[in-house]
Amino acid sequence: MRLAGLRIAFVSVFAGTVSYCVDHAALEKAVRTQLSLSAEQALQRESLPFREIKDLEKNFLDEFHRIDSLPDARQSLAHDFDAIFYRHPDGSYTQRPGLFEGGPLPEGRRFPNMSATYAPDVPPNDDVKARFALSYVLSYHYGSAMKGRFFNFYGVVPEKGFPIYQAADIAKVFKYEGPDALRLETYEFYSRGFGQTHSETFFTSLYWDASNAAWMTTIATPDAPDASGKHRIMACVDLLLDGLMxxxxxxxxxxxxxxxxxxxxxxxxxxxxxxxxxxxxSEGRASIASLRLAAYRPLLDASRRLAPGAVALVDGGGEIVAVGRIPETPWVLAVRYPKSLMKPAILTNIAIVFTVALLTLLVEIVILRSILQKQMAEPLRRLMLATELVGHAGVTFNADELPTQSQDEIGQLARDFAGMAERVRAAQDALEQKVATRTSELEQLNMRLLKVSMTDEMTGVANRRAFDQALVSGLTRVGRDRGLLMLAMIDVDWFKHYNDRYGHPAGDACLRSVAAILTANVRRDHDLVARYGGEEFAVLAQIAGSDDALAIGQALCAAMEQASIEHEHSPLGHVTLSIGMAVAEADDPTPPEELLLQADRALYRAKREGRNLVVMADRRRGRAAQTAP
Known part of the structure; x- marks a missing residue:
């Protein structure tokens, strides 16, 4: 009896030790794999809005400098300054009353949700006026295009002035007198942006925004400095971090x-x-160093050796930590998994091993008291061998070798053990399947996120980001295939009156109908219909000749008229379209910005000359030719 007890105790300790080591190693490997994979996917997911913001700011700066380099445009913008802004007695400027609320300028342009402030200590000359007015117009263009995705958008001039697109009117908040006077030079984004001698994007320190009850950071990109190291403009976005947190x-x-x-x-x-x-x-200044977080120091050291998007696993004693740099940001994500969470599963397996060992001891006691000791010794030995193999990963045993056919106690024990071993194996298979399923779900989620990032949420057609990429690739394909690329800029006529008459929900439904009609009337599957912003759409199509462009525009206007969407405040009684078109040819390379400008000017003429028109830009003669739909 003592020998049997010692033998069973030895087997139990040995099997439990082996089971613990094997299960611990296998489970930790699975946790490390899943932790690394989920961290990589989180890095890519969280980088998407920052990549979009950087692209928006770069596009803003490119468009700013393109227009700023045109003498005629600068002269017109200097006149726009006097039309848009109002000088206060202290010498500062803000937008004229009513503009922020959506009131029109004398020529009809509107800039709802756009406000501005310009400090009184630098009287604006024509250059400053042109730049400030251009920043105002472009900030509205980009801010309204990304409305609902980011908090605001603004372009800052170094003369301490900035127009901004957001829900709050800064002209009513910032003053230049009294104890709360605005000192723009004390703001981090202003001093850092115009103080640096390069044009790299930077993130400001974390700060608390009381009006939104959330932490924020400013993402700013100055333009390239001139020979003296001075900047002409800087693009900024204030980003709420509550979603990320x-x-x-x-x-x-x-x-x-x-x-x-x-x-x-x-x-x-x-x-x-x-x-x-x-x-x-600490107002966002707490750090690993200031709080003396010794356990975090290895994570900081590991992050310095990583490329953006890469993940490293750090063993933090009681934790496994996945560390990775979030692409497009100066930040590091550390996902911490306590090792103690693995213990219940391991202890369960050990409990099973010891339970089997105890059952084996009871069986051996019966055998020692039986006259069938010799007949039972060999089956019991095989059963104990199988018990030792249960805890080994990747090692299996043949259940047919167990005495499961015997009708005595040993046979019952063998059958129970075989069933238990099968359940253990099934549990391991289920865990592996669950890990594989979760991995597949995460991959599908990433694909859906990518699709959402390229689609306009309301209308279901391509968004501005997808359009910008398609325009660049389309122009590249024109140069390669020796074809023509048509760009149509489309505006829903008198849409502001439509919203005023029928309400914004009906206006949204109208835009969805317009998007559906445009999509149904493009000629080929690979042509693109995109929502450019507000009630403005864009169509890109590969065509054989310029006449095809006019035919497409006329077909779109005709389809819109045929739909007969009621519009009481339209002179025509129904919703119509104004279309400006431009064509890029392989023999005459056209930058994306120039093609957009041509189409936009053609659209402006279509609207100016009565709407419900298709106007084609004539690049050779520098003017627009038009035709009725």
Whole structure:
């Protein structure tokens, strides 16, 4: 009896040790794989809005300098300054009353949600007026195009003035007198942006926005400085970080928690649930160094060796940590998984091993008291061997070798053991299947996120970002295939009156109908219909000749008229379209910005000459030719 007890105790300890080591290694490997994969996917997902913001700011600066380089445009913009802005007695300027609320300028242009302020200490000359007016117009163009995705958009001139597209009117908030006077030079985005001698995008320090009850950062991109090191303009977006922080607080891997910190010398904390109070009390300046977080120091060191988007696993003693640089940002994401979460599964397997060992001891006691000891010794030996193999990953045994056919206690034990082993194997298979399923779901989610980022949410057609990419690739294809590329800029006539008469929900439904009609009337599947912004759409199509462009425009106007969407405030009684068209030829390369400008000018003429017209830009004669739909 003592020998049997010692033998069973030895087997139990040995099998439990082997099971613990094997299960721990296998489970930790699976956790590391899943942690690394989920961290990589989180890095790519979180980089999308920052990549979009950088692209928007670059496009803003490119368009600004393109227009700023045109003498005629600068002269017109200087006149726009006097039409748009109002000089106050202290010498400062803001937009004229009513513009922010959507009131029109004398010539009919509107800039709802656009406000501006210009400091009184630098009287504006014609150059400043042209740049400030151009920044106002482009800030409205880009801000309204990305409305609903980001908090605001604004272009800043170094003479301490900035127009901004957002829900609040800064002209009613910022003053230049009294204790709360605006000192723009004290703002980090202004001093850093115009103080640097390059044009790299930067993120400001974390700061708290009381009106939105959320942490924010400013993403700013100055233009390239001139020979003296001075800048002419800077594009900025204030980004609310509450969404990023909420997603960071809930990692994909159950039980894990995350930290975001800056990849600077001190590891400034952007988000950490354990140190939220410290971040708040320090006004966003708390860091790994200032809080003396020794356990975080290896994460900061590891992040400096990583390329954006890459992930490294760091063993933090009681945690496994996936560390990665978020692309397009100066920030690091660390997903922390406590090793203690693996213990219940491991202890369950050990409990099974010890249970089997105890059953084996009971069987052997019966055998020792039986006259059939010799007949039972060999089956029991095979059963114990199978018990030792259960804990080994990748090692299986043949259930046919167990005495499962015997009708005595040993046979019952063998059958129970075989069933238990099968359940253990099934549990392992189920865990692997679950990991594979979760991985597939994450990949599908990434594909859906990419599709959403290229589609206009309301109308279902391509959005501005997809259009910009398609325009560049279309012009490249024209140069390669020796064909023609048609660009049609389309505006819904008197749409403001439509919204005033029928309401914004009906206006949204009207835009969806227009998008459906445009999509149904393009000629080929690879032609593109995109929502350019507001009630403005764009169509890109490969055509054989210029006459085809006019035919397409006329077909679109005709389809719109045939739809007969009621519009009481239109002189025609129904919704119509104004279309400006431009064509790019392989023999006459055209930059995307120039083709857009040609089509936009043609659209402006179609609207100016009565609407419900198709106007084709004539590049050779520098004017527009028109035709009725």
């Amino acid at each position: 909420q997603r960071t607080a809930r990692p994909v891997l159950p039980g894990a928690h995350s930290t975001i910190f800056a990849a600077d010398n001190d590891g400034t904390l952007i988000f950490d649930g354990n140190y939220a109070d410290a971040i708040t009390h």
